[in-house]
Amino acid sequence: xxxxxxxxxxxxxxxxxxxxxxxxxxxxxxxxxxxxxxxxxxxxxxxxxxxxxxxxxxxxxxxxxxxxxxxxxxxxxxxxxxxxxxxxxxxxxxxxxxxxxxxxxxxxxxxxxxxxxxxxxxxxxxxxxxxxxxxxxxxxxxxxxxxxxxxxxxxxxxxxxxxxxxxxxxxxxxxxxxxxxxxxxxxxxxxxxxxxxxxxxxxxxxxxxxxxxxxxxxxxxxxxxxxxxxxxxxxxxxxxxxxxxxxxxxxxxxxxxxxxxxxxxxxxxxxxxxxxxxxxxxxxxxxxxxx
DNA sequence: CGCCAGGCGGGGG
DNA sequence: CCCCCGCCTGGC
Numbered sequence: 001x002x003x004x005x006x007x008x009x010x011x012x013x014x015x016x017x018x019x020x021x022x023x024x025x026x027x028x029x030x031x032x033x034x035x036x037x038x039x040x041x042x043x044x045x046x047x048x049x050x051x052x053x054x055x056x057x058x059x060x061x062x063x064x065x066x067x068x069x070x071x072x073x074x075x076x077x078x079x080x081x082x083x084x085x086x087x088x089x090x091x092x093x094x095x096x097x098x099x100x101x102x103x104x105x106x107x108x109x110x111x112x113x114x115x116x117x118x119x120x121x122x123x124x125x126x127x128x129x130x131x132x133x134x135x136x137x138x139x140x141x142x143x144x145x146x147x148x149x150x151x152x153x154x155x156x157x158x159x160x161x162x163x164x165x166x167x168x169x170x171x172x173x174x175x176x177x178x179x180x181x182x183x184x185x186x187x188x189x190x191x192x193x194x195x196x197x198x199x200x201x202x203x204x205x206x207x208x209x210x211x212x213x214x215x216x217x218x219x220x221x222x223x224x225x226x227x228x229x230x231x232x233x234x235x236x237x238x239x240x241x242x243x244x245x246x247x248x249x250x251x252x253x254x255x256x257x258x259x260x261x262x263x264x265x266x267x268x269x270x271x272x273x274x275x276x277x278x279x280x281x282x283x284x285x286x287x288x289x290x291x
Numbered sequence: 292c293g294c295c296a297g298g299c300g301g302g303g304g
Numbered sequence: 305c306c307c308c309c310g311c312c313t314g315g316c
Contacts, residue, residue, distance in 0.1 A: 132297090135298085136298040137297090137312090138298090139296040140296085140297080141315090142296080183312085186312075188311075189299095189310090189313095229299090229300080230298085230300085232298060234298060251297080254296085254297060255297060285297080289297085301308105302308090302309085303306105304306090
């Protein structure tokens with residue numbers, strides 16, 4: 001999985017990086033704030049961790065446009081999960097499925113092959129929490145629209161090469177908006193959930209930094225998150241997986257239910273997949289969603 | 292018009 | 305404990 005970092009005219013280039021496909025990573029539904037840059041390139045750009053990131057892909061190499069090495073080590077290496085050996089992860093997932101089913105599983109092999117460029121982004125816990133509360137009973141275009149409106153209304157503006165963009169609003173900013181302010185952004189019945197989340201985070205009742213500690217299990221973390229009104233098992237699992245680095249979390253949504261019914265009619269005990277279950281979930285999801 | 296979209300809370304059986 | 309309904313909104 002070794003790759004090298006080089007400076008280039010536009011930023012930094014990552015050479016020899018495998019298991020990395022920007023289109024898959026930013027289009028597999030884990031993240032709602034990145035989009036194709038509309039300038040003829042197939043670059044993908046957005047705001048993460050309060051900073052602008054633009055990913056350019058050119059054949060074998062991936063470059064982070066406008067980034068310097070310090071940015072890479074302090075932000076993007078972690079955000080993009082480049083410290084994880086996905087080839088090793090894939091092997092472990094494959095053998096876990098074989099063990100659970102007691103046979104060679106072609107379904108997970110195909111899903112891994114198709115989604116081989118996916119990496120789980122390490123998003124900020126607070127952003128993941130609000131994003132997946134908004135995602136419930138909703139579709140991706142509208143989720144993106146609502147989150148964008150939320151950032152424009154209550155985030156901080158930052159200048160980028162693509163114009164003014166906005167950071168994700170703080171719990172304080174969202175709580176200050178009140179239910180009416182959040183409802184005005186077309187969040188519908190989720191407005192009161194979003195405010196409840198902000199209030200619980202602000203008063204310390206929900207301590208996201210504490211939940212992010214590796215010593216806190218995914219189960220304990222989910223139990224804490226589900227005290228928030230509007231957070232059930234699915235949203236909690238997504239926050240664990242995408243915001244709290246708890247990669248064993250396995251969100252079960254309608255697409256995964258479809259996968260289980262169609263491809264594992266004899267049943268699949270996904271609680272036995274193990275420490276990389278969340279990555280397996282992404283492969284299965286991606287394979288089903290964009291079949 | 293009705294139905295659905297990456298769920299969840301609340302009520303009734 | 306499980307099942308089922310309603311829910312904001314936009315797109316079809």
